[in-house]
Amino acid sequence: MRSYYLLFLLLFSVFLLASTGFINGVQGQSVSNFSLGIQGLAWNRITLNVILVTPLNESWWKPVYLNSTLRAIGQWNEAITYFASNYSQYSHISSVKMQTTVSNVALSGFDIYLNYTQFPLSDTANEIGLETWTSQANEILKSNISLATHTSHGDSLTDGDMQNIALHELGHSLGLGHCNNTGDTMYSAYTLLSAPRLISTLDVYGVATVFAWLQYFITFAPVNAWLQAGSVILPPDIPYANLPVSPQYALPQTLANNPVVQTLTLLLELLIHPEIFAIIVVLIIVFVVIALYPSRKRSSKADS
Numbered sequence: 649m650r651s652y653y654l655l656f657l658l659l660f661s662v663f664l665l666a667s668t669g670f671i672n673g674v675q676g677q678s679v680s681n682f683s684l685g686i687q688g689l690a691w692n693r694i695t696l697n698v699i700l701v702t703p704l705n706e707s708w709w710k711p712v713y714l715n716s717t718l719r720a721i722g723q724w725n726e727a728i729t730y731f732a733s734n735y736s737q738y739s740h741i742s743s744v745k746m747q748t749t750v751s752n753v754a755l756s757g758f759d760i761y762l763n764y765t766q767f768p769l770s771d772t773a774n775e776i777g778l779e780t781w782t783s784q785a786n787e788i789l790k791s792n793i794s795l796a797t798h799t800s801h802g803d804s805l806t807d808g809d810m811q812n813i814a815l816h817e818l819g820h821s822l823g824l825g826h827c828n829n830t831g832d833t834m835y836s837a838y839t840l841l842s843a844p845r846l847i848s849t850l851d852v853y854g855v856a857t858v859f860a861w862l863q864y865f866i867t868f869a870p871v872n873a874w875l876q877a878g879s880v881i882l883p884p885d886i887p888y889a890n891l892p893v894s895p896q897y898a899l900p901q902t903l904a905n906n907p908v909v910q911t912l913t914l915l916l917e918l919l920i921h922p923e924i925f926a927i928i929v930v931l932i933i934v935f936v937v938i939a940l941y942p943s944r945k946r947s948s949k950a951d952s
Contacts, residue, residue, distance in 0.1 A: 681881060682888055684834060684854045685825020688877030689781060689788045690861065691759070692868030696821075698760040699749045708766045712807045713797055714750065717762065720814035721746050722897040724822070727847035728855060730891050740862040741855060746818070760821050762793040762814075767800055774800050776838075777813040779820040786875050787868070791821040805840070808899045812845040813838060819851060823858035825879070827851070829888075844899045846890035850882050 700717055703709050725745045732742035746760070754761060768775050776799060782790040795814060798804050805813070815833050827834040833845045834854075857880050861868055882888055 682827060682829040682832065682848075682850055683879040683881050684827045684832075684850050685879045686854055686857055686875070686877065687781075687820075687823050687825055688875050689783050689786055689823050690858045690868075690875055691788050691823070693759070694744045694859070694862065696744075696746045696759045697749065697757070698746050698762060699751055699755060699758040701754050701761065701763045702750060702752055703764060704752050706766070708797060708804075709764070710797070710804075713764060713795070713805075713810050716807050716810035717795070717814045718748060719897045719899075720811050720818055721748055723811075723815060723847060723893050724818055726894060726897060727852055727891045731849065731852035731856070735886060738853070738856040741852075741859050744855065744859055744862075758790075760791045760793065760818075762795065762817075765794055765796050766798050767802075768796045769794060776805065776809075777817045779817045788823065793817045793821060799840070803840075808844055809840055809842070811899060812842060815845055815847065819847075822855050824851065824854045825877075846893060849886055849889050849891065850880075852891065853882055853886065854880055 698721060700714060702714055728741055728744055732739050749755075749758070754763070769778055776796040778794045780792050781788055782792075793814075795810065795817065796805070797810070812833070816838070819834050824834055826836040827848075827850065829835060829848075829850075830837075832851065833847055834851055858875070860875075
């Protein structure tokens, strides 16, 4: 019985360490009125040319990272088309799309540059996704996205993690800020091994707000401060809902993408970290001493 107790305490300690120190936690609760930030910046075109710059001859690089990003782009294109066709008052975004090119070098003339790095750019924040703009007045001139394939502790991201994070950063490239709904693609924090994220009606409504100039102009007319930075909420006639994703853009149902397999893999990667391994050894020693102490005490009484 004591051995089961020790095993339980050990596993609980490992899960506690994994959930508190090495995974970005999502904190906060959902609210009844969801809002989405917009950056006050807009593109002056409806076709955004995206270049995915893949590394050459890097041992940490896996083709699934590229596939995850391509699915995320397809998921955004599909969600925008679906929203425009189901809410006719926002049909002006029906032609908004991201068009992709894959290259080993950063070619000129693209709108969105997406690069991959092995580790986050900031060790302290552990930001595995980062997006920055080059802008002028209210106009977005260029967007740069960096996606890390590993956490700062060296744990590799899963196929699903990469797609979820790419979805979020691409949302920023479209002009969106953060959502206050913890389950939304545009929520500010992310937990590794989360379920596949879906794009919401609020997310695409935000895109429709950013591209509202399409309702009034054939070409972009950048008037200073025409789009104020702030937040938007859904109109009463549009319910908050996740938009469907077709099989070609959904996370493939493979053994590697099984949540149980992913969790065990992550735990194994955590265990091989020297700092974690040292803590576990100390915990085992403490648990063994606690377990053996009553036995020694009873033996001493029996001898006397």
